[in-house]
Amino acid sequence: MKFHLEASFRLSADAGAAETELREFFNGAADLLKKGAAGGKGAEVLSWNLGEAEISVVIESDRYVRAHDALLRLRRPLADLLGKKYRVGVRGIEVAKYEIEVESKISIDHKIPHVREMVHRDGTLTLSLDVDEADLRNQVPDRIVSLLDEKIQAEGYGGKAEHWELLWQSPERPAKFEGDPTEEMVGRGWIKHGASRGQWIYGPEGTHLFRAFERIVLEEMIGPLGYREMIFPKLVPWEVWKRSGHALGVYPEIYYVSPPKTRDPKFWEEVMDHYKVTREVPVKLIREKIDDPIGGMCYAQCPPSWVFFQGRTLPSDDLPIRIFDRSGTSHRYESGGIHGIERVDEFHRIEIVWMGTQEQVKEEAEKLKDCYRRIFEEILELRWRMAWVTPWFMAQEGKTGLSEMTGAGTVDYEALLPYNGSWIEFQNLSINGDKYPRGFNVKAQSGDPLWSGCSGVGLERWASAFLAQKGLDQENWPEAFRERFGEMPKGIRFL
Ligand SMILES: Nc1ncnc2c1ncn2[C@@H]1O[C@H](COS(=O)(=O)NC(=O)[C@@H](N)CO)[C@@H](O)[C@H]1O
Numbered sequence: 001m002k003f004h005l006e007a008s009f010r011l012s013a014d015a016g017a018a019e020t021e022l023r024e025f026f027n028g029a030a031d032l033l034k035k036g037a038a039g040g041k042g043a044e045v046l047s048w049n050l051g052e053a054e055i056s057v058v059i060e061s062d063r064y065v066r067a068h069d070a071l072l073r074l075r076r077p078l079a080d081l082l083g084k085k086y087r088v089g090v091r092g093i094e095v096a097k098y099e100i101e102v103e104s105k106i107s108i109d110h111k112i113p114h115v116r117e118m119v120h121r122d123g124t125l126t127l128s129l130d131v132d133e134a135d136l137r138n139q140v141p142d143r144i145v146s147l148l149d150e151k152i153q154a155e156g157y158g159g160k161a162e163h164w165e166l167l168w169q170s171p172e173r174p175a176k177f178e179g180d181p182t183e184e185m186v187g188r189g190w191i192k193h194g195a196s197r198g199q200w201i202y203g204p205e206g207t208h209l210f211r212a213f214e215r216i217v218l219e220e221m222i223g224p225l226g227y228r229e230m231i232f233p234k235l236v237p238w239e240v241w242k243r244s245g246h247a248l249g250v251y252p253e254i255y256y257v258s259p260p261k262t263r264d265p266k267f268w269e270e271v272m273d274h275y276k277v278t279r280e281v282p283v284k285l286i287r288e289k290i291d292d293p294i295g296g297m298c299y300a301q302c303p304p305s306w307v308f309f310q311g312r313t314l315p316s317d318d319l320p321i322r323i324f325d326r327s328g329t330s331h332r333y334e335s336g337g338i339h340g341i342e343r344v345d346e347f348h349r350i351e352i353v354w355m356g357t358q359e360q361v362k363e364e365a366e367k368l369k370d371c372y373r374r375i376f377e378e379i380l381e382l383r384w385r386m387a388w389v390t391p392w393f394m395a396q397e398g399k400t401g402l403s404e405m406t407g408a409g410t411v412d413y414e415a416l417l418p419y420n421g422s423w424i425e426f427q428n429l430s431i432n433g434d435k436y437p438r439g440f441n442v443k444a445q446s447g448d449p450l451w452s453g454c455s456g457v458g459l460e461r462w463a464s465a466f467l468a469q470k471g472l473d474q475e476n477w478p479e480a481f482r483e484r485f486g487e488m489p490k491g492i493r494f495l
């Protein structure tokens with residue numbers, strides 16, 4: 001990677017008298033421009049020139065001391081040299097040309113902010129930047145370099161597969177059912193397709209099943225471990241997703257939310273009239289009358305809750321804090337060909353969140369795993385397994401691999417669907433390290449890094465896994481579950 005920068009220091013007056021000292025300064029600037037770089041690497045001033053009221057320089061570098069950092073390093077000593085003795089001030093920096101060259105098999109076919117031109121020739125990508133002094137100080141060139149690294153790395157990975165490592169699996173347990181649970185539920189009227197993509201409506205039977213699962217989570221885990229219920233927001237603004245990291249890569253899958261430009265009925269009259277006459281909703285017209293998206297529908301469920309803690313310090317003797325939310329739906333624009341309730345755009349999840357010291361968070365994760373194991377082994381008697389995978393918070397930022405934070409990561413819980421032999425992830429449990437407290441600036445009284453974890457219990461997934469293995473006839477269900485399930489409510493009948 002090569003950086004080529006042509007810039008000038010704007011002076012408050014002519015510095016001709018300092019010519020000799022400037023020559024010594026630039027000749028002796030070498031080690032200043034190599035400081036911090038591995039042996040022999042760094043930046044160097046190829047040439048400099050003293051003009052009427054500016055000093056122009058040409059700097060080249062590798063990535064270890066980048067040309068713009070070198071330029072900024074020169075400013076202070078230059079100002080000192082000219083200020084004291086010659087009463088000449090350095091007023092600012094003008095960037096005339098800034099090029100970054102990198103070997104790359106790929107080119108980028110869309111606009112990158114602050115990149116005026118991109119040329120891809122014989123395996124080299126040359127970017128001409130459009131940056132001023134403020135951009136240099138704000139590390140705009142560094143973010144462009146990171147973006148290039150990421151793309152070149154991703155290219156190298158060739159879409160590296162997500163990490164998956166089996167941790168544990170249950171006894172096989174023969175399936176009591178071989179059919180597709182969604183088809184069976186639709187057939188019995190337990191559920192019905194909703195009007196929106198990937199959306200279902202749960203009749204009394206389907207709802208009772210979800211509530212039975214929920215009751216088990218409450219009785220077997222939430223109660224005994226002392227989790228307190230909260231209500232997390234379900235409309236998530238960009239600010240939250242910037243802090244949670246989702247703003248790095250969640251765009252292809254969110255349901256965006258845009259408010260109206262104004263509530264004034266006059267403004268909307270044209271739309272209403274259009275519909276009254278045509279009975280068609282004029283969505284093109286509406287598009288002009290709604291504002292930019294302020295964010296999207298709930299996606300990961302835990303991020304917006306951190307605003308409750310944002311900027312505060314937690315008393316050590318209140319840790320670990322244990323909370324959960326089941327107050328609403330999550331929405332994801334999932335891949336097409338969506339099958340049954342295994343993969344839907346609108347789903348119902350119990351989100352469990354805990355925070356404390358690193359040890360407390362790891363300890364809590366083990367307690368939750370024990371509870372889950374008891375539920376899946378003794379109550380639902382599932383055929384299931386646990387796998388160590390790419391953390392959800394990295395996957396949702398478009399990353400792969402594992403977290404560098406030791407001990408942080410995600411355990412996926414998977415269950416076999418006998419009807420098609422696939423394993424679905426029906427919930428997960430993650431140690432998220434200090435990611436969220438850092439993102440939302442939440443501290444522990446002790447000053448130790450505050451860590452957190454979360455576990456998402458997907459009710460559609462629990463239903464898919466359980467019914468796929470046990471079928472819909474209660475006589476085939478495990479005794480311990482039947483007890484908790486109680487009476488099946490009457491379904492809705494149609495003529
Ligand atoms: N499209 C979907 N349809 C149904 N359930 C889903 C869907 N996406 C996620 N879930 C459920 O939500 C759980 C957690 O989702 S996750 O993306 O893996 N993890 C997170 O978002 C974390 N914040 C924990 O909830 C999944 O294990 C699954 O049970």
Ligand SMILES: [Zn+2]
Pocket residue numbers: 300301302303351454455456
């Ligand atoms: Zn979460």
